[in-house]
Amino acid sequence: MKCRKCGEKASVNMRQHKLALCREHYLEWVxxxxxxxxxxxxxxxxxxxxxxxxxxxxxSLSLWDILVRLGxxxxxxxxxxxxDAGIGYSAESHRLADKxxxxxxxxxxxxxxxxxxxxxxxxxxxxxxxxxxxxxxxCGLTKRHVMNRMARDLGYDVLATGHNLDDEAAVLFGNTLSxxxxxxLRQGPVLPSNDGLARKVKPLCRFYEREMTAYAxxxxxxxxxxxxxxxxxxxxIYYKEVLNRLENDRPGAxxxxxxxxxxxxxxxxxxxxxxPTGHLHPCTNCGQPTSAPDLCSFCRLIDKVAGQQSLVxxx
Amino acid sequence: MKCRKCGEKASVNMRQHKLALCREHYLEWVxxxxxxxxxxxxxxxxxxxxxxxxxxxxxSLSLWDILVRLGxxxxxxxxxxxxDAGIGYSAESHRLADKxxxxxxxxxxxxxxxxxxxxxxxxxxxxxxxxxxxxxxxCGLTKRHVMNRMARDLGYDVLATGHNLDDEAAVLFGNTLSxxxxxxLRQGPVLPSNDGLARKVKPLCRFYEREMTAYAxxxxxxxxxxxxxxxxxxxxIYYKEVLNRLENDRPGAxxxxxxxxxxxxxxxxxxxxxxPTGHLHPCTNCGQPTSAPDLCSFCRLIDKVAGQQSLVxxx
Numbered sequence: 001m002k003c004r005k006c007g008e009k010a011s012v013n014m015r016q017h018k019l020a021l022c023r024e025h026y027l028e029w030v031x032x033x034x035x036x037x038x039x040x041x042x043x044x045x046x047x048x049x050x051x052x053x054x055x056x057x058x059x060s061l062s063l064w065d066i067l068v069r070l071g072x073x074x075x076x077x078x079x080x081x082x083x084d085a086g087i088g089y090s091a092e093s094h095r096l097a098d099k100x101x102x103x104x105x106x107x108x109x110x111x112x113x114x115x116x117x118x119x120x121x122x123x124x125x126x127x128x129x130x131x132x133x134x135x136x137x138x139c140g141l142t143k144r145h146v147m148n149r150m151a152r153d154l155g156y157d158v159l160a161t162g163h164n165l166d167d168e169a170a171v172l173f174g175n176t177l178s179x180x181x182x183x184x185l186r187q188g189p190v191l192p193s194n195d196g197l198a199r200k201v202k203p204l205c206r207f208y209e210r211e212m213t214a215y216a217x218x219x220x221x222x223x224x225x226x227x228x229x230x231x232x233x234x235x236x237i238y239y240k241e242v243l244n245r246l247e248n249d250r251p252g253a254x255x256x257x258x259x260x261x262x263x264x265x266x267x268x269x270x271x272x273x274x275x276p277t278g279h280l281h282p283c284t285n286c287g288q289p290t291s292a293p294d295l296c297s298f299c300r301l302i303d304k305v306a307g308q309q310s311l312v313x314x315x
Numbered sequence: 316m317k318c319r320k321c322g323e324k325a326s327v328n329m330r331q332h333k334l335a336l337c338r339e340h341y342l343e344w345v346x347x348x349x350x351x352x353x354x355x356x357x358x359x360x361x362x363x364x365x366x367x368x369x370x371x372x373x374x375s376l377s378l379w380d381i382l383v384r385l386g387x388x389x390x391x392x393x394x395x396x397x398x399d400a401g402i403g404y405s406a407e408s409h410r411l412a413d414k415x416x417x418x419x420x421x422x423x424x425x426x427x428x429x430x431x432x433x434x435x436x437x438x439x440x441x442x443x444x445x446x447x448x449x450x451x452x453x454c455g456l457t458k459r460h461v462m463n464r465m466a467r468d469l470g471y472d473v474l475a476t477g478h479n480l481d482d483e484a485a486v487l488f489g490n491t492l493s494x495x496x497x498x499x500l501r502q503g504p505v506l507p508s509n510d511g512l513a514r515k516v517k518p519l520c521r522f523y524e525r526e527m528t529a530y531a532x533x534x535x536x537x538x539x540x541x542x543x544x545x546x547x548x549x550x551x552i553y554y555k556e557v558l559n560r561l562e563n564d565r566p567g568a569x570x571x572x573x574x575x576x577x578x579x580x581x582x583x584x585x586x587x588x589x590x591p592t593g594h595l596h597p598c599t600n601c602g603q604p605t606s607a608p609d610l611c612s613f614c615r616l617i618d619k620v621a622g623q624q625s626l627v628x629x630x
Contacts, residue, residue, distance in 0.1 A: 245557070
């Protein structure tokens with residue numbers, strides 16, 4: 001297999017695009033494509049300040065690398081979740097995020113959940129009884145809150161996350177199997193700024209997971225290989241497997257599924273007038289928009305965690 | 316496993332419904348359910364004349380059996396496609412449709428495609444070059460035309476087909492993977508009467524395929540076991556396999572996927588004002604509605620087949 005651009009030996013063969021490229025041209029191609037998607041979906045401009053959510057994994061580190069190479073004003077945000085699971089998951093991911101920032105002379109904001117809110121994610125999850133014994137629901141809620149808060153407090157225009165096509169297609173697949181309207185209406189490369197929340201964007205949403213792995217490897221990025229230990233057995237990984245089988249039988253199936261969905265929505269398949277979020281009010285504690293009349297879900301969680309702590313210290 | 320109604324040994328266990336029934340109560344349950352769906356989706360009333368498309372397979376024969384037991388005015392329509400494929404497929408399916416009609420003293424209309432249009436389906440397909448070497452596209456087009464024509468000419472109010480949940484979920488799955496708006500907007504248990512075409516209904520659309528197999532077996536219906544030989548390797552069978560894997564991992568997944576789709580559409584997920592069929596005119600030859608300005612697809616097909624025949628006889 002030869003590189004389509006220079007005829008040298010190809011490093012990456014993308015059946016779904018009928019395209020093979022050598023290392024050098026692959027490392028050019030990925031940022032070019034990312035730039036194309038950023039422009040096409042009007043994610044942000046060179047004048048805007050971007051906050052990249054960095055987990056230490058291949059996707060978010062590649063995203064940060066790409067945005068900086070493209071000349072965007074992109075700082076990082078690392079959220080320390082306090083997940084150890086016998087492999088020092090959070091410690092290692094923090095080290096790798098730090099290392100990347102240092103090597104590239106970039107600004108990385110760090111929020112440590114335990115320091116800030118009293119408990120690490122797994123304990124907060126146990127105390128709250130949310131999420132059927134898994135911390136994923138509490139983790140998602142917390143990360144969303146912290147990302148929104150940091151973007152607002154530090155004056156960023158836009159929040160960028162490293163979700164790739166496999167992530168997006170799996171979520172879409174799940175929402176489609178259950179025809180969850182609220183989520184179908186919100187899913188896309190851009191979630192517009194709303195009630196004081198920064199715009200959210202996913203510049204990697206059209207890259208296959210394996211394309212991002214190839215990018216990180218060929219670029220020589222050091223990233224954490226392990227998935228979060230709590231993700232094992234999750235529904236989203238199950239849907240990824242189903243989609244991988246479809247993709248394997250019909251190369252391009254995953255991309256087609258996602259893109260046709262975006263096109264269908266764009267051309268008016270869904271009812272535009274439906275307001276998926278309903279009426280929002282500012283949370284009386286943190287000020288972030290919520291559909292609850294008083295405290296938002298996150299502040300209720302933190303209340304519960306704090307209550308449990310004072311209960312323990314009173315024993 | 317015991318029958319929920321009488322405590323005797325169960326013959327059929329339906330994990331997806333958490334319901335097990337003995338033979339006797341299963342044979343009661345299926346028509347009761349069918350009646351419930353016919354009423355719920357307003358398919359037809361006891362005053363209307365129903366034409367059941369009968370292929371000789373388990374679904375259509377069971378459907379006919381159920382409708383007659385429920386006291387509906389249901390006659391049959393058998394369409395002889397002229398498919399032999401070394402197993403006498405059409406001959407055997409015709410024999411079984413006839414046998415059922417005779418044993419139950421019912422009226423069966425028969426249309427033989429070769430006698431009526433000069434060639435059997437496989438030859439029509441070869442001549443037309445439609446459908447990528449498979450006769451399925453020509454077969455579908457022809458069956459739709461003949462069903463519509465017979466319903467109109469013989470004064471039936473409604474056309475009923477034996478599509479089961481597996482059929483419907485597979486079609487929905489395919490249309491969803493490609494987000495084919497036109498088809499998503501049309502799919503459902505009832506396609507209303509339109510431009511002189513009879514209403515089309517699918518009373519078995521909420522029964523799993525294996526539920527219909529169980530019904531046919533327990534009722535002692537003699538039906539053709541073979542799938543149409545041309546269906547092997549089709550996309551719809553591939554999607555059925557994918558859905559069967561999902562169903563196997565999560566019992567009820569297939570039914571949930573289909574029902575939530577119907578609910579979402581009902582509650583306005585899709586744009587109601589989109590006219591999926593566009594402007595229709597009567598075909599200048601057969602009078603059936605078509606989006607083409609002159610002849611409909613079927614009449615163009617028959618023109619081509621006739622042209623080829625005269626070419627052959629002129630040699």
